[in-house]
Amino acid sequence: MGQLVRQGQLQMNLGFAEPRLLALLVLIPFLAATPLWAAWTRQPASMRYAYNLLVGDQRRSWRLLMRGSLPVLRFLALILIILAIARPQIGEARQIVESEGIDIAMALDISGSMASLDF
Secondary structure, eight states, rough: EEEEEEEEEEEEEEEOGGGGGGGGGGGGGHHHHHHHHHHHSOOOOHOSOOOOOOOOOOOOHHHHTTTHHHHHHHHHHHHHHHHHHEEEEEEEEEEEEEEEEEEOOOOOOOGGGGGGGOO
């Protein structure tokens, strides 16, 4: 009575071959906090020198200004390496949906013999 109908639906899936390695991303904030904590507990340079005129007027060059970006770039590279080791994979998955239904067909005869009037 009913006919089984299969319809495929195409989906894009993003997954990782080694999803357990993504747990290493939890360590990144702790690694980032270590240099910040070391810089916070370190004595400022003005305390190291008793007489500040010996140090002189130091101008800040672009290297000194960009010095803080190096740790950020290192942690960004570490995050990207961890993601690469986890091996991201994009694939197509086809999901088969099975459903039952009833087929209805309607036929019309429009030939010349059917055009005649019957009494």
